[in-house]
Amino acid sequence: MDYGFTAGLEEELDKVAGGELEWKTVLDTWYKQFTAKLATADENMRGNQPVEIPEITCPACERPMAVRTASTGVFMSCTGYALSKKEGKCTKTINLVSGDEAEAVGDDDEEHEVNALRDKRRCPKCGTAMDSWLIDEERKLHICGNNPDCTGNEVEKGQFKIKGYDGPVIECDKCGSDMQLRSGRFGKYFGCTAEDCKNTRKLLRSGQAAPPKMDPVPMPELQCQKADDTYVLRDGAAGLFLAAKSYPRVRETRNPQVREIKPHKDELPEKYHFLADAPELDPDGNPMVIRFSRKTSDHYVAGDKDGKPSGHAAYFENGKWELKGATKGAAKAKKK
Numbered sequence: 001m002d003y004g005f006t007a008g009l010e011e012e013l014d015k016v017a018g019g020e021l022e023w024k025t026v027l028d029t030w031y032k033q034f035t036a037k038l039a040t041a042d043e044n045m046r047g048n049q050p051v052e053i054p055e056i057t058c059p060a061c062e063r064p065m066a067v068r069t070a071s072t073g074v075f076m077s078c079t080g081y082a083l084s085k086k087e088g089k090c091t092k093t094i095n096l097v098s099g100d101e102a103e104a105v106g107d108d109d110e111e112h113e114v115n116a117l118r119d120k121r122r123c124p125k126c127g128t129a130m131d132s133w134l135i136d137e138e139r140k141l142h143i144c145g146n147n148p149d150c151t152g153n154e155v156e157k158g159q160f161k162i163k164g165y166d167g168p169v170i171e172c173d174k175c176g177s178d179m180q181l182r183s184g185r186f187g188k189y190f191g192c193t194a195e196d197c198k199n200t201r202k203l204l205r206s207g208q209a210a211p212p213k214m215d216p217v218p219m220p221e222l223q224c225q226k227a228d229d230t231y232v233l234r235d236g237a238a239g240l241f242l243a244a245k246s247y248p249r250v251r252e253t254r255n256p257q258v259r260e261i262k263p264h265k266d267e268l269p270e271k272y273h274f275l276a277d278a279p280e281l282d283p284d285g286n287p288m289v290i291r292f293s294r295k296t297s298d299h300y301v302a303g304d305k306d307g308k309p310s311g312h313a314a315y316f317e318n319g320k321w322e323l324k325g326a327t328k329g330a331a332k333a334k335k336k
């Protein structure tokens with residue numbers, strides 16, 4: 001974008017506001033200039049060419065991989081992508097983690113920071129500073145800052161890891177393969193390395209892997225209210241909830257009642273067994289519903305009178321359920 005162009009327009013808009021210029025004239029002139037620039041851009045702008053990295057071969061078909069830039073970031077894709085199905089088209093991609101997130105294993109932290117600054121590699125072809133990307137724990141890719149105009153690149157071999165986790169390699173709770181620390185749009189997480197396992201676990205602020213996610217518990221006896229579907233019990237960032245079996249296609253969810261989860265106690269993970277032992281009804285005979293407090297990150301139960309808080313709630317404290325009048329916080333949580 002041309003900042004002079006934008007600033008000029010701003011100045012003119014100020015004049016319109018001040019009554020010095022007529023807005024139609026301003027817009028008309030702006031539009032004419034803009035269309036002309038757009039036409040030149042169409043003719044002269046280069047396409048986003050992939051840069052082949054012969055040293056990195058495709059884990060699926062062993063053809064060389066190439067670096068691509070997309071609106072979502074930089075990634076590698078197999079050069080077999082351009083082929084037809086007959087020629088053996090390959091759609092394999094590898095996600096890259098920014099080199100700023102990576103550190104060499106065994107490096108002293110402070111020393112490493114200094115080295116990182118000094119070590120920003122220069123392109124072997126044109127001398128421009130290179131950006132670095134982590135491919136996996138053993139390989140780091142340096143790409144010329146002028147990419148794709150300059151195809152200069154280097155592959156560095158070593159032992160790398162993503163900053164922020166010092167613990168051991170963790171085993172996938174679904175399939176037993178190793179999980180690898182990755183960095184994504186929503187932060188750092190562990191992803192299973194097995195080809196057909198999509199399991200992930202978040203990296204918590206504490207530096208620990210988030211506990212394994214609960215497998216959804218089918219509740220075929222519970223009919224959805226709107227959709228022609230039944231519920232499953234799921235565990236999310238905001239605690240346990242009932243969701244349509246075909247969620248997220250069918251977006252029907254609600255909080256479960258204590259009496260609804262009771263028959264499924266054995267299918268729940270150990271840490272949720274206490275919820276099946278909560279009081280089923282409040283002192284007025286309203287059903288108790290399982291709720292989650294974001295503030296304390298704990299579940300509690302609250303009476304529900306025709307979709308509104310009954311004013312009673314119970315909390316699990318010191319190994320037993322304590323009935324209390326609903327606190328302000330609990331009443332608020334109910335509204336969401």
Ligand SMILES: [Zn+2]
Pocket residue numbers: 058059060061062063078079080090091092
């Ligand atoms: Zn391939």
Ligand SMILES: [Zn+2]
Pocket residue numbers: 123124125126127128144145146150151152
């Ligand atoms: Zn270069």
Ligand SMILES: [Zn+2]
Pocket residue numbers: 172173174175176177192193194197198199
């Ligand atoms: Zn797995």
